[in-house]
Amino acid sequence: MLKALDLARQIEAGELTPATVIERCAEAISAREAAIGAFVIVDLDGARKAASDPGLAGRPLRGLAVGVKDIFDTVDLPTEYGSPIYAGNRPASDAAVVSQIRRAGGLMLGKTVTTEFAYQHPGKTRNPHNPDHTPGGSSSGSAAGVAAGMMPIAIGSQTGGSVIRPAAYCGVAGFKPSYKLLPTIGMKCFSWHLDTVGVFAAGVADVAFATAAITGRDLRVDRGAPAAPRIGLARTHVWTETSAAMRDAVETAARAATAGGAKLEDVVLPPIFEDAYRAHATIQEYEVYRALAFEYDRFGAKLSKPLRELLDAAAAVTPEAYDAARRITRRARQALADVMTDVDVLLTPSAPGAAPAGLGSTGSPTFNRLWTLMGTPCVNVPGLIDAGGLPLGVQIVGRFGRDRNALEAALFLEEAIARRPS
């Protein structure tokens, strides 16, 4: 993989030029893109041109190529949202996060594959660790492209589990920041209370570096050894959905963290979180029925069957049910703050198991929905694999607005996992 922090340090030291970074991306794309299909469109010429801009000097992401999920508007590249309704669509402005990447000196490498409107219907992307398995979704191309070494940084989005799950399946770091830390302007909306912009990179320190550069926030965790966190192991009410390999992975991660000096305790979430889990679906359905009203009302026949069926059902969600779901959300957020008074972060699976076989489904967001609804920072920590060589991701969940703490704890865990005796 291309490691963002290493590349940035080499560029800063004059050992590497932005142009060389782009050529490394080009080599990986040449070698692997045909088999993996991470991109809707690659713009190597544009990236090469941008790499030669002297205005990049001094910018934190200078020379680093960034892939952007094709759910974000771009003026210079088509934006199709994974839907035939928008074939060849050229928006009139860039999404805010695209402008922020440019301001930070990042180079737009291309648009990565998304499922249809970031919902379930898969694109062409395959898992770099085994092409017969899903890369996860909906940010399929961003996760797979980083995993295949095609780019050091990629942008995705999560409404259910669309950042953390593909990061876990592809064995890269994925970061879903606190709700609205990164702006959703110019991102195709699915659910305005849930849509969250996220970032992919090789490791936790890379994803923290990239997000710090894009936001101008103090989120880097690479400048010293991470402090040992107090970790709450949260099995949640969907624990029975985990594979044996995932349960092993969580236990392994927990042991590694404890061996590294972390305090670990079991945390049992009160029943309100089961209500909140269900509230996620109510909120998503109510909002998507409005967010995709134009597409559903005018181009219903061009929607995939699962999405059309979701929208058919969503029409029946009443404002009263929606308001009740929003109230449950507020109560669950307060309850989560109480749960986390004695721990810094929670440890929980990133997905039920490794990437499932087959490309017809992108897997289950079971272990992500609740945290998307809570708006809390989540990090997929890579480093564990199953017997078949597929990645198994575990998830660090932080407190709302404490993104740096979540990243630091995730780095601690990543390092503890790497150091563990085999």
Next chain:
Amino acid sequence: MLKALDLARQIEAGELTPATVIERCAEAISAREAAIGAFVIVDLDGARKAASDPGLAGRPLRGLAVGVKDIFDTVDLPTEYGSPIYAGNRPASDAAVVSQIRRAGGLMLGKTVTTEFAYQHPGKTRNPHNPDHTPGGSSSGSAAGVAAGMMPIAIGSQTGGSVIRPAAYCGVAGFKPSYKLLPTIGMKCFSWHLDTVGVFAAGVADVAFATAAITGRDLRVDRGAPAAPRIGLARTHVWTETSAAMRDAVETAARAATAGGAKLEDVVLPPIFEDAYRAHATIQEYEVYRALAFEYDRFGAKLSKPLRELLDAAAAVTPEAYDAARRITRRARQALADVMTDVDVLLTPSAPGAAPAGLGSTGSPTFNRLWTLMGTPCVNVPGLIDAGGLPLGVQIVGRFGRDRNALEAALFLEEAIARRPS
């Protein structure tokens, strides 16, 4: 003015057809649009065609023409956001609220004039009560068009004071619902924590009816006499900015409400609200620097001077200042809930006075910013005029999520003002 509720009742009773409503709009546009300039584009042919659709039967807004501020995307009509950068722009999808209007049976009449990106730089619109005075902004065309009888319903947006202030200056009812009651998807973003979709109509019952129809929520207040509310008179820390005529208007409104049976008490807002007032500017600047990044970075020379200067200054707002402003906002919202434990609504000016003379400025959002930040429902109550015949609007502010209560109290006040002895 065209009264939405009266028209809807006549259509329901078979006394009026949707086609006739469109012809009444056409007559008013023919008579007054040249002098007032409420529209960027009128689409009478489209509205006439839509009026003949048998699918309108049974829909709550059937046959009612709606003007939509040109800050909302429309596929069938150009969308220019009040900026030369977007001359002739044709979006690929409709804004969510446009789809919701169509679902409710409303007929798109045209796009109404907005200031540049709904900030300060004025469009061509004049005040129907005196063409030498501003109609207010940024939803200038929506307010002026309803006031001039060109359409019964119009959609606008408020980030500072862009719904309540033009409604007050033009003497119509304006409703800024609770934050996110109406979706902002497909509306050009200025500040994602502040942008709020609002509605204009002739009177309070009309604006409640229109919003009920668009949202499917129980917001109508025309089915019985409104209950007498407990009103807190909130002069706020910017009271010294009011004109003598506005102070008289507030006193008149207060007396009329009391005479009608309302309980009225003075409410003094604690100092946190002065901090919150300032926090509005910090949040708006931090967010607009990101929301309009594409336009500022690529087309800075095509921005008006005030907007460019705002963005120049906004670059310096730090994430720390922004986070602090967000924390102040949360504390002020809690404080507001405490302030309103003993009153149902607050009464406060909609603007410092009547519409100022001149078309170079759209007036001051001084009396609106705080409530936009609080996310609370606000209603401009029309019915009072100054010595020169210009409207003076007073504002009802409700509790967050209690939109129906706010509308009912506003209707009570509107009726009390109309009934008062002269």
